[in-house]
Each structure stands twice: as structure tokens, then as C-alpha cells.
Amino acid sequence: MAGGPRTIIDKLWDAHVITTREDGDCLLWVDRHFVHEGSHHGFGQLRQRGAPVARPDLTFGTADHYVATRKGAVLDADAARMVRQLTENCAAHGVTCFGEGDARQGIAHVVAPELGLTLPGLLIVCGDSHTSTHGALGAYAFGIGASEVAHVLMTQCIWQSRPRQLRMHIDGKLGAGIGAKDMALALIAKFGTGFAQGCAIEYSGSAVQGLSVEGRLTLCNLSIESGSRLGLVAPDEVTINYLRGRPFAPAGDDFERAAEDWLALASDRDAAFDQEISMNASEIAPVVTWGVSPEQAAPITSRVPDPATLTDATRADAWRDALDYMGLHAGQAIDTIKVDRVFIGSCTNSRIEDLRAAAAILKHRRSQVPGLVSPGSRQVKQQAEQEGLDRIFIAAGLEWGGPGCSMCVGMNGDIVPAGERCASTTNRNFKGRQGKGSRTHIMSPAMVAAAAVEGHLTDARKLMEGRAP
Template sequence: MSAPRTLIDKVWDGHVVRRRADDPDLIYIDLHLVHEASSPQAFDGLRGTGRRVRRPDLTLALEDHNVPTDSLTIADAMGREQVETLRRNCAEHGITVYSLGDGRQGIVHVVAPERGLVQPGTTVVCGDSHTSTHGAFGALAFGVGTGDVEHVLATQTMPLARPRTMAVEFAGALPPDVTAKDLMLAVIAQIGANGANGHVIEYRGAAIEGLTMEGRMTLCNLSVEAGARAGMIAPDEVTYRYLKGRPDAPSGDAWDRAERHWRTLPTDEGARFDRTVTVDAASLAPFVTWGTNPGQAVPVDSAVPDPEAFADEADRAAAERALAYMDLAPGTPMRSIAVDTVFIGSCTNGRIEDLRAAADVMRGRKVADGVTALVVPGSMAVRRAAEEEGLHEVFAAAGAQWRLSGCSMCLGMNADRLVGPRRCASTSNRNYEGRQGDRARTHLVSPAVAAATAVTGRLTPPAGLR
């Protein structure tokens, strides 16, 4: 009987190509996702050294960061050039690319799972920090820089120091209206935006088992906002049900063999983590950020905190700076804060379940006067699924815009960008200064809170409409 191991240990150990004392392990990468913004310099590097892409078959490229969501034509010349460069690079190296206009196009972290490409126990990298999303399947998935993109293209491996492990244990069941987004905003508020630096998190507990795959992806997506290298959830029946029948998932006899392996992956009883954090899930409420990093969050029914209340001097200075940028005064009830924009979408909350949650709130209601609401499906497949359910009609009747898929207003890199000191309730992942546009102010929320906020024009939990 070998020593009990964590899910993280098992996936790591299964991918060691070469282990040597005093050197990091060389880890094999099962799936490499590529997009237009972090890859051009990597392909240039290959050309400059005469190297080739080792495994084009384990590489998938998507166009997402630069694409417009109201047209199939990229108006911006630099954005267009970046996308066209990706297409040329993929053609040169035989890499599959789902381009703008293709029915399979979408945000890389939405498309790969919905195709069935992300499987339990695999390793996944992408030149994008939100690659942590894929840990929802029990995969070890993390974002890398362009130099590592080039390294993986050339070698299909990465030399990596073994990460520390952290268990985040959720005690109790989730109250109504509390979503995976709220759960993770609460975790980041508890441990801080660097609380998990250097660690891979495994999320555990009944609240996690009760989440759908979409919810698990939201949770793991936000792992990087706690500073974690990756976040993982053990595969279970929910995972297998989600995967079965997807175009790139195994089938028939291969499925049976795969599933037998997947069932060996969950953390063994008695396995040790380097660190354990416990979160009381049952006491949580819908969360919203008030500041300029994702750890600056409070329950939506509470008020903007007073910087004076922070014991740590640096935290106090950060809070003062954040409130000045956000133009908020301490003690202001969060629910009194008026927004002019609502963004529902992104790799965090752009999946079908997210759109259903938003539509459930908006059904039969109207977007408030003076508020612009954007609903941006995370992929064209999500868009089709939503239209089959009639969700687009709910949004249209409410006065929200129904868009094509892409990263959209999450990051200020495409035409969906806030101009001037606008204030946005956003289902995305980062409330950094200027993230959604120069001087833009972002409040991170769940899709249900975003929809309720669109209806009232002020930060509002769904219960506020009942």
C-alpha cells in the first residue's frame, strides 16, 4: 500500500517525463490551448530557431481576445492583424483553429470543455491566466507566459517545480441565490488576492459536490484571482455525465477504460495538504467587489468598508486608493451604488447556466433607464443553446443586447470597452483599474446579481426583486 496521495499529486506524478535530483520535474502537457494575443511572439521564436510544433494534434487555437461581438469583421487594424497572424501560424504548423465565423468559435476556456477536450487527470496549459478554469474536471491546468507557450509548442513539456498543495474545504450547503461566483469572491476576500500564491488548490466539501460543471468552472477560473497556480475539483458522476457524448470525449470501449482511470484520481483518505483553509459556505450571501482587486469584496447587503478599519497599514493604503479610484465613500450601502453598464459574459460566467440564471431574473422585467446591458455568450455553441431555449428573446424583451461570442468587455482589448468613468456590474474576473476601459469602475458580481442590477440600475441581489 503506497502513501495516500492528493488528486494534485496523482496528476503530477502521472505526467513526469523526467525526474532528477536538484532539478524541476519535466512535466508532459496533454492539451495546449492557444489564442491570438499571447502566441505571435512564440511562433516567431520557433521560426527564428527553425523549430517545429511537436504535437499539433494536442494543440487547439481559438480567436477570442480581439474579436468583436456585434459583427464578424474586426474593425481595429492591429486586432485584425493579430488574428490573421494566428491563422497563418496555425496553417504553417498544422494546428486546428476555430476562427471567427466558425460555429465552434468562442472563448478558449469555454470551448475546450464543451468540446469534451478537457478530461480528468490531464494537464492543460494556455497563454492565459484563466486556464485554471479546466481544473473543474480534475485536470491540472494553469496559465503561462509567451515564452512557455513557445516551450510547449516545441517540446510539449514544461520544467516545473512541484507546487505546494492547499485544500479549501467548504463546510455546509450553499444558501439560495449564492452561486459559485459568490463562493469564490468570499474565498478571495477571506484569504486575499495573494492568499494562495505558489499553491495548487483542491476545492472540497458538499457545496462543491452540489455544483454543476459550469459552477465548478467558475470556481476554478477564479483560483488565479486568489494567487493560486491552479484550482482543481475531483471528478465524479457530475463530471462524467457532462463529458459523455461530447464530440472530443472518448466513446465506447475507450470511454470505459478512461473512466476506470478517472475513478482512481480523487484524493485518498488521509492524504496531506501543505495548507488547509475552511470556508463556512452556509453563512455566505451574494458577494460584490467594492475595490480594485478581487479580494476587496463584501456581501451585497453590506456597506463599503472604512479603510480605517483595516489593521494592516498597507491594506489601509490600498483601500484608500481603491475607494478614490472607485469614487466611493466608506459606509455607503453597496445596494445604493448606481451603475450605467451591466456585462454578462466572459470565461468566468459566459456559459449556458450563467445565461439561464440571468434570464430567470430578467424574464418579464426591463433593463433600467440609462443602463446598457450586454449579454455575451462564451461560445457560439452557448449562443445556439441559449437561442434554442429562447433566452435571447428574454434578454431582447428586457432591452439587453444579445451578442456573438468573445472575451468582450472583460479586458478592454476589443471594441467592447467602457469609455470614461463609467461604472459596470460585471460577471467577469478582474476589477483592476482601467481593466474594462480607461477610468472604468468595475464591480464583480454573479450573473443573477448582474441581471437584478440591470433591472434596478443599482447593485441588487435577486432577492431584492421578489
């Protein structure tokens, strides 16, 4: 293949290979490693060996999984210890940490792009499966486990096998009021949670190029829910303009030179993928999940599907079990499903554009149910407050919180009580994900805001008339 046309995935891979073993495994160089409270197992292994962090200058900590995100909330002793431990571990090893109270603190996958720590052409790892998010800027980014966190801390390298390559081509124009979240959920609903198992995905096509960086971050974030290792978008002018002036990105002439290299990362014409799938954006409607897996999703205009229509008995059982857990019945119109609360936040949808989309629906309206809005970072929070979005949420009756993983994963105590149904901008509707017995419906920020206004799942497009964005 030397000298032949290469995909962006080939180019990123080749640039990071240190050595290739006979069995095909490659040792890859890691450009950025993000650690969070959950990385304590990794630091623990480091301590057992008495080893230092190999490259503290390429390692960055941020407190996100366990930090309190509600006003006046007091963390329990274990969660507080987790947050403290991160700061202490980072300090002990000379690692920069955006800990509790730091003006740059927030969710790793929100903070790193906005600070310019995420750049095109980098290989990025973090002990969190949603690390695929960073692919939005043209980085090769994937989640790793605790032992691999320890390995990267000690060596700044990681062993990987070359992935299968999948091009997901989405042409056409998204309908009004339909965004990256709908695109990602529609893909998973159509092709299933296992369709991209073991693959690296390049998202391409006019509908993808038409997304802002925020939208691309949402799309790439959900790559893991299709079973893939990672998803990315080739850097273009949108990427370059987003990165210019970010504090950790190159500056001045260095930036312009880097931008030339970054634009050259795009897949060569005629470069071969192992598989290509295409979809037209005009097919995509606002999507919500009805079950306990991200693939159990359907357009808001449809009905809860009937397991009896399935020929695969195992799948039919899984659907029945999902409907039982969710307290739904087959044939029910999805837009009649009543919700008990809403949550806007998480690494999927807590950026400024997400908050703007939700606020546009909620302006001068009241939420029928309680809910929490958790901006993805201190910076997003500050910008939202400058734009007055916080006042819109508060006037609607929602709680304006702080940045963190919050109610997406419930580790900080912000949970959905058992049996309650939550319309949520998050990424996983697994059983118990938002708290034991919680029922999660995943959808876009606009759709969550619309569900808040009506008290049930509803087509947000009806509530958008005459409103921006």
C-alpha cells in the first residue's frame, strides 16, 4: 500500500506507529491522555510499581464524573474522596488538573476541544468510552480501560490492532429543527448497536460537513454506541476556524503551518475503506429512544414497536423485557409518553449550541416537570449566563446547575428516582443508567425542552415556529 491512496484513518494510524509486532499488534504513540476521578485504578497500579508518569506534559486531569452539579448539593464521603484523589494524584505526578473550582473545569470531552487540547492529527485516549467525541476535530480518539490508563501513564504508548475502516456517508440536508443528535440516533436505530463493531468510522458527506464543530462532537460522541472504536470527521475550514485562538492550540505562524498539515489529513480520493454505508439526511426525523439500548429508537412521529412483529425470538424477548422495564406498551403513540423530569447535559449535549437550542424552545414558557440543566464546562456556563440562557431555564422552572457528568451517569448522587421517566440529552438509556430503576428516553436538546413544555414526549418542530435557532 506504500505510496497508494490512504484514508484519513490510515494517515493518522501510520503517523503514530512506533513498532509493529509479528502478530500484527502495533505500539502507538499517545499525544494526549485525559484522566478523571475514575482513573484512580490506573494511578493505583502506578503506585504499586513505584513508577512515575512518563509524560506529565501530555497528560491532563479534569474532574467530571463525581463532582457536584446542583446548587447546595453535598457529595457523600466516597464521592468527595474520588474528586480529592484526582487532584492529589495529578499534583503528585506534575499533571495539570482542572479540578473542582478551576475556571477550566468541566467534562473532559467538552473541556479539551474548547481549550484546543484536542487537535486534528492527534492520538487521544481517556479512560472513558465517549473519548470518540474528539474525532470531531480529526483526531484519532478512543476510550480505554483502567489497566490501559496505567500503561499510558507509565509509557505514553498503547498497543492496538489496526481497525477495520468504515465510511459512513451522509449526504443531503437535515430538515429544519433536526440536528446531529437525531443523525446519530437514526444511524444506530437503522443499523444497530453492533453494526460497527471493532471499526474506525469516518463520517463524510455534505450533511456531516454542514454540521458545526459542536454538532460533529455530538455525532462522534455517539460512535461508541454503534460498537465502533471511534468516529471522526476530516478537518476542514470549519475545524480550522474553530481552533484558531484556543489557548493550548498552536498560535501565529505555527498555527497556519499546522492548519496546512491538518487539511492534508483528509482521505485521498480513491482510498479504500473496508465498508461504506450511506444514508440521506432528508430521511432523518427527530428521534427518541423507547427502550433500554440506544438502537431501540424511533421517530417521534411513530408508535412503540411491537415485539410480536419480530421473527428473531431472542430479539423479541429483549424488546418485551425493554417495554416491561420502561412501562410502555406496543402500539402506543410515542408522543403520548408522559415524562416525570428532564435533564439537559452530558458529554453528548451540553455545549453552548445545545443550550441555545433548548432555550429557544423554553423562552417565555414553563416546564411542566422538574429538571436540571448542566452546562458542560465552566466556560460554557459563563457564556450561557452572558447570553441570558440561565435566566430562560430558571424562568421556565428548571434548575441551572454546574458542569460535570451529573445525571447522565448518576455517580455524583444526581439520579432519576426509581420508576421515574426522564427525557434526557444523554447517550445511554441502559437499565438503571441514571439511577436504579430509572427510565431514560434519549433525544436532542430541543426535543427535551419540548418534552418539558408539554409534559410528554413531543415533536419539537411544533414548538419552534418563529424561534431561533
